[in-house]
Amino acid sequence: MPEPPDFSNWSCPLPLRDYPTVVMGHGGGGKLSAELVEHLFVPAFHNEALSNLGDASVVPLNQERLAISTDSYVVQPLFFPGGSIGELAVNGTVNDLAVSGARPLYLSVGMILEEGFAMNALGRIVDDMAKAARTAGVQIVTGDTKVVEKGHGDGCYINTAGVGLVPAGVNVGPSLARSGDVILLSGSIGDHGMAIMSVREGLEFETTIQSDTAALNGLITDVFRAAGSSVHVMRDPTRGGAASSLNEIAAASQVGMVIEEVNIPVRTEVRSACELLGMDPIYVANEGKVLIFVAADAAQAALDVLRQHPLGKDAAMIGKVVDQHPGMVIARTSIGATRVIAMQIGEQLPRIC
Amino acid sequence: MKYLDEFRNGETAQKLAAEIRRNTTRPWKIMEVCGGQTHSIIRNGIDQLLPPEIEMVHGPGCPVCVTPLEMIDQALAIASQPNVTFCSFGDMLRVPGSEKDLFRVRGDGGDVRIVYSPLDAVKLARQNPEREVVFFGVGFETTAPANAMAVYLAKQEGLRNFSALISHVLVPPAIAAIMSSPTNCIDAFLAAGHVCSVMGYRQYPELVERFHVPIVVTGFEPLDILEGIRRTVNQLEAGEARVENAYERIVTLEGNVTAQTLLQDVFEVVDRSWRGIGMIPASGWQLREAYRDFDASRRFSVRDIHTVESPLCHSGEVLQGILKPNQCPAFGKECTPRKPLGATMVSSEGACAAYYNYGRFISADQLAHA
Amino acid sequence: MCLAIPGRVEEIYQSGEARMGRVNFGGIVKEVCLAYLPDIAIGDYTIVHVGFAISKIDEASARQTLQTFSDMGLLEEELGPSQDA
Numbered sequence: 185m186p187e188p189p190d191f192s193n194w195s196c197p198l199p200l201r202d203y204p205t206v207v208m209g210h211g212g213g214g215k216l217s218a219e220l221v222e223h224l225f226v227p228a229f230h231n232e233a234l235s236n237l238g239d240a241s242v243v244p245l246n247q248e249r250l251a252i253s254t255d256s257y258v259v260q261p262l263f264f265p266g267g268s269i270g271e272l273a274v275n276g277t278v279n280d281l282a283v284s285g286a287r288p289l290y291l292s293v294g295m296i297l298e299e300g301f302a303m304n305a306l307g308r309i310v311d312d313m314a315k316a317a318r319t320a321g322v323q324i325v326t327g328d329t330k331v332v333e334k335g336h337g338d339g340c341y342i343n344t345a346g347v348g349l350v351p352a353g354v355n356v357g358p359s360l361a362r363s364g365d366v367i368l369l370s371g372s373i374g375d376h377g378m379a380i381m382s383v384r385e386g387l388e389f390e391t392t393i394q395s396d397t398a399a400l401n402g403l404i405t406d407v408f409r410a411a412g413s414s415v416h417v418m419r420d421p422t423r424g425g426a427a428s429s430l431n432e433i434a435a436a437s438q439v440g441m442v443i444e445e446v447n448i449p450v451r452t453e454v455r456s457a458c459e460l461l462g463m464d465p466i467y468v469a470n471e472g473k474v475l476i477f478v479a480a481d482a483a484q485a486a487l488d489v490l491r492q493h494p495l496g497k498d499a500a501m502i503g504k505v506v507d508q509h510p511g512m513v514i515a516r517t518s519i520g521a522t523r524v525i526a527m528q529i530g531e532q533l534p535r536i537c
Numbered sequence: 538m539k540y541l542d543e544f545r546n547g548e549t550a551q552k553l554a555a556e557i558r559r560n561t562t563r564p565w566k567i568m569e570v571c572g573g574q575t576h577s578i579i580r581n582g583i584d585q586l587l588p589p590e591i592e593m594v595h596g597p598g599c600p601v602c603v604t605p606l607e608m609i610d611q612a613l614a615i616a617s618q619p620n621v622t623f624c625s626f627g628d629m630l631r632v633p634g635s636e637k638d639l640f641r642v643r644g645d646g647g648d649v650r651i652v653y654s655p656l657d658a659v660k661l662a663r664q665n666p667e668r669e670v671v672f673f674g675v676g677f678e679t680t681a682p683a684n685a686m687a688v689y690l691a692k693q694e695g696l697r698n699f700s701a702l703i704s705h706v707l708v709p710p711a712i713a714a715i716m717s718s719p720t721n722c723i724d725a726f727l728a729a730g731h732v733c734s735v736m737g738y739r740q741y742p743e744l745v746e747r748f749h750v751p752i753v754v755t756g757f758e759p760l761d762i763l764e765g766i767r768r769t770v771n772q773l774e775a776g777e778a779r780v781e782n783a784y785e786r787i788v789t790l791e792g793n794v795t796a797q798t799l800l801q802d803v804f805e806v807v808d809r810s811w812r813g814i815g816m817i818p819a820s821g822w823q824l825r826e827a828y829r830d831f832d833a834s835r836r837f838s839v840r841d842i843h844t845v846e847s848p849l850c851h852s853g854e855v856l857q858g859i860l861k862p863n864q865c866p867a868f869g870k871e872c873t874p875r876k877p878l879g880a881t882m883v884s885s886e887g888a889c890a891a892y893y894n895y896g897r898f899i900s901a902d903q904l905a906h907a
Numbered sequence: 908m909c910l911a912i913p914g915r916v917e918e919i920y921q922s923g924e925a926r927m928g929r930v931n932f933g934g935i936v937k938e939v940c941l942a943y944l945p946d947i948a949i950g951d952y953t954i955v956h957v958g959f960a961i962s963k964i965d966e967a968s969a970r971q972t973l974q975t976f977s978d979m980g981l982l983e984e985e986l987g988p989s990q991d992a
Contacts, residue, residue, distance in 0.1 A: 207640060208643075209640075523580060543969075552980045683957045730909075786964055
């Protein structure tokens with residue numbers, strides 16, 4: 185039996201003491217996940233690049249800047265309306281690199297397969313990965329496969345890591361939002377999460393909602409071309425939804441935000457599904473959307489460019505960055521009142537990506 | 538969505554609010570009974586549109602919040618048993634018992650499942666005859682028909698491995714208890730619209746007679762709530778006290794008679810202790826003798842339950858409308874949704890959760906000027 | 908929970924003891940128990956709580972309510988600006 189960790193010399197052990205075991209919330213993308221990172225991983229690994237907590241880390245390499253990112257995919261079910269774990273695994277890491285300002289180049293793949301997993305299911309997943317990689321313009325250059333006994337591993341878990349290069353002059357990051365910035369959203373939110381919900385046991389419903397999984401690097405390149413250094417922050421709102429991303433950026437940049445609820449694009453069916461299940465689309469996971477914080481004078485140009493791209497046709501201006509209430513994201517409700525968009529605690533929906 | 542979006546129209550909301558402001562000349566305290574209404578008010582900021590004379594007081598309309606601690610601990614003990622598949626609605630998962638919650642039980646290896654409908658639990662029982670499937674049936678009168686049907690069908694089918702842990706509470710006795718309390722200062726009630734869609738509103742004239750307060754049956758969307766408040770204020774300003782139905786498209790005087798028939802068959806009225814409030818006579822339902830075989834509290838003997846409430850928790854006062862959540866000293870400090878001291882901080886109908894999740898640390902006024 | 912959502916009845920069928928239906932909520936279709944609304948018909952709107960239809964929506968009444976809201980404030984507008992501006 186391994187020794188329990190010694191919390192006494194950690195900087196702030198208290199929150200972890202509340203949970204002697206890992207709970208699902210630790211993987212939810214909300215406060216619990218953030219605490220695990222802040223109080224366990226960051227202090228242990230201890231370096232500047234990690235502490236920035238961007239979607240990817242940008243590190244100097246000779247004269248270049250290298251971006252590195254990794255993500256693991258444990259989605260259930262493996263195949264869902266609009267995609268599969270394979271597409272998520274490629275697009276997710278490509279997107280983390282792209283929103284950090286990098287041109288995604290190479291991916292590694294680690295697969296953990298369960299004994300007894302059907303070979304043609306694996307074939308489909310691999311095929312999906314290959315197609316996604318081709319579409320994104322990246323190469324999967326190395327990988328590893330492990331098999332675990334039946335009963336461990338839920339079919340298939342995938343980890344992808346990716347590297348890219350950040351062009352000179354590009355500087356984006358969660359701490360760079362400035363008062364006056366306009367907040368753009370590239371399209372409708374909640375599609376991925378509700379697509380998964382629709383096939384989850386006990387909660388199934390008939391719908392045409394599809395996951396929005398997509399590689400955003402092409403779209404993002406267009407935005408940089410149009411708005412250049414006016415782009416300050418980009419983030420793809422996955423687990424925890426747009427709410428989590430907005431809150432993380434507000435905290436990192438120490439700015440406030442005001443969001444217009446009526447401007448947030450949500451597909452009718454996604455809205456209905458959220459009503460049915462008592463969920464708020466702003467907390468639901470996405471896999472093919474990007475939030476862009478851009479200086480006000482370049483906002484219209486950026487928005488126009490988004491709307492011209494097939495992945496950004498529903499793009500909208502959803503709010504702005506303000507000096508007041510730093511760290512807090514406030515929304516104007518549909519009836520003209522205000523409410524706070526708080527950080528989610530644990531998981532709204534487990535095993536979403 | 539039809540019959541939803543139209544009742545959220547921003548312009549009309551402003552109009553209704555203007556009407557209310559026009560007609561309000563004195564301070565009034567109006568209690569909305571249902572937690573769903575509390576959430577709608579806080580989430581949409583409806584209270585920010587009201588004139589300062591009107592104070593919305595949040596009532597005990599959160600069945601999860603008022604389920605006795607003993608029953609929560611009992612549920613946790615049952616869920617921890619190895620052959621049990623424990624099913625409940627999603628927001629029960631983080632309700633704190635004396636030591637832990639269902640989330641922890643799941644983390645420790647318990648088979649805890651979130652279901653959308655009690656019929657999903659019945660289905661699980663059918664599909665898994667070797668498991669004991671227990672459904673946690675918590676709710677007001679709105680949810681009782683669903684829970685009754687689950688137990689009724691299980692009995693019809695002879696599903697021996699299904700049972701329900703029932704914690705049903707009733708609204709009219711709660712209103713009476715609040716009005717009878719020496720600290721009461723409520724001038725009028727917004728009755729819970731969906732409770733009334735099941736039960737009708739025949740029970741309310743007696744309460745109006747006894748306590749001389751307007752009771753207006755009200756829905757949940759912003760326009761419904763504003764209309765309910767508008768009619769309430771009109772009565773108050775005119776010195777009237779009667780029952781009014783402001784949710785006519787859904788609620789009738791008689792309610793759903795078919796549902797009431799099955800409810801009579803399956804449940805009987807019982808005295809119930811409301812967590813944080815105390816004993817309210819004839820305020821709950823339990824399974825009748827004919828259905829007791831399906832009563833999980835009978836089927837599972839759970840010993841040694843020592844209930845311990847947090848001494849810092851003021852849920853009871855919040856539920857009675859004596860304290861606003863952000864007036865509780867522990868709010869946002871020792872008590873957050875992450876580590877809740879009481880059920881009101883985690884239930885989707887709990888007032889404390891509404892205040893925390895929609896940012897009511899600062900006053901409504903400060904928020905409006907943000 | 909008191910969360911009940913309006914939907915349109917698309918299909919009605921028997922499932923064992925219970926009368927069930929498929930209800931369309933703004934494009935999402937879910938199976939719902941209709942046992943408590945024996946007179947509900949295809950095309951009717953109902954509100955659904957935890958998988959059960961508990962009340963039929965009176966569409967005329969809904970229209971009436973919305974009309975009342977629409978008419979509200981019109982008299983004031985005719986008479987002139989209100990006092991609380």
